[in-house]
Amino acid sequence: MATLETLIRWHHPEHGFNSAVRVYSPAEETGLIAFHWRLDITRSLYPNAVLAAAGIRTFPILL
Numbered sequence: 001m002a003t004l005e006t007l008i009r010w011h012h013p014e015h016g017f018n019s020a021v022r023v024y025s026p027a028e029e030t031g032l033i034a035f036h037w038r039l040d041i042t043r044s045l046y047p048n049a050v051l052a053a054a055g056i057r058t059f060p061i062l063l
Contacts, residue, residue, distance in 0.1 A: 010023045027033045052058045
């Protein structure tokens, strides 16, 4: 694997998966965008850190 891209989707119990636009627009309006970005970055970096800790070659992450 050369690179990995993450796509943000939010699963709503009644409406199914929502796109990033439906998640981030309200987050920007309510000031919660920083929380979302921290969560997204953490979730993106964690698998790479687990691989590295296991001695497995990791892949570049562009933020």
